C-alpha cells in the first residue's frame with residue numbers, strides 16, 4: 001500500500017480525575033493522533049507522549065516535531081507490504097519511540113483493514129477478551145485510597161494497582177489488605193527508590209502477596225534491579241527501563257525482573273512489542289500491557305496487543321469512563337462483568353474517532369502529502 005497522505009491532529013482531552021504518580025500529576029492528555037491514507041482507507045494511530053517530560057523525555061510537542069519533520073517524510077510515498085516495514089523505515093531516528101509508535105499504529109491499522117482482518121489477528125492474538133485491571137494514582141489520604149479502590153472493585157475490576165513512593169508504600173499496602181483481603185494487587189513506583197532504600201521497603205511488603213513490584217529503581221537502570229530481585233520473593237516488573245528488544249534480553253539475562261510490562265509507545269511500536277512478547281514467551285516470563293491513559297484509539301491497540309498468548313497478567317487497560325467523560329470513539333470501551341474488555345473484531349483497530357468529537361478536542365491539525373517526483 002502506497003502511503004499517500006498523512007494528517008496529524010494535536011488533541012487535548014480533560015481526564016475525569018487527576019492522575020498522580022510518585023513523580024508527576026496529570027489532569028489532561030495532550031497527544032498527537034495520526035491518520036494515514038492509502039487506497040481509499042484511513043488508518044489511525046495514537047502517540048502516547050503527553051504534556052510534559054515526566055514518564056519519559058518525550059512530550060506531545062517533541063512528538064509533533066519529530067513526526068512532522070523526520071518520521072512522516074520517511075514513510076510518505078513508500079509502498080508498505082509488511083508490518084515490520086514502518087520500524088525499519090524509521091530506524092535511523094534515535095529514540096522518540098512514542099512518536100514512532102503512533103505512526104506505526106496507524107500503518108498497522110491500515111494494513112489490517114486492507115487484509116480485512118482485525119489488528120489482533122494481524123498481531124497473532126488468540127483471545128476475544130482480555131483481562132484488565134485499574135491503576136490507582138496516589139490519593140490525598142489513605143481513606144481516599146480505600147474509597148477509590150472500593151469504587152473500582154464495585155465497578156467490577158478484579159485487579160488493582162496502586163502508585164507508591166517512599167513514605168507511601170508498605171502501610172498503604174497493609175491497609176488495603178486489611179480492608180479488601182486477598183484481591184489481586186500490585187504496586188508501581190515509577191523509579192522513586194534507590195537500591196539502598198528499596199531493599200528494606202520491599203522486603204517489608206514481601207509477605208503481602210503482591211502480583212509484582214513495578215519499576216522501583218531508576219528509569220534507565222537494569223543492573224540495580226538485578227541486585228534487588230534476588231533479595232525478594234515478589235517478582236519485579238520492569239516498565240520504564242525497557243525501550244527495545246535488547247533491553248528486554250538484558251533484563252532477562254541479568255535476572256533484573258521476572259515480569260515485563262509492554263507498552264507499544266515506550267518500545268517504538270507493535271512490531272517491537274510482539275518481538276519482546278515472543279522473547280519472554282520463549283523464556284517462560286509473563287508480560288502484561290501497560291497503559292498511558294490512552295483515548296479509545298490507543299486503547300483499541302492495547303486491547304489487540306494484550307490478546308497475544310503470553311499476556312498472562314491483567315493489563316492497565318481500563319474502560320473509557322475511568323479516564324474520560326466522553327471518549328473519542330463510540331461506543332466507548334466498557335468493562336465486562338468478568339473484568340475483561342472485548343477485543344474489537346472489526347477490520348484494523350475496529351474503532352475510529354467520531355469526527356465531531358475529534359473536532360471538539362483538536363488544538364491544531366497538519367497535513368502531509370506525497371508528491372510524485
Ligand SMILES: [Mg+2]
Pocket residue numbers: 188190214215239240261290
Ligand atoms: Mg509503570
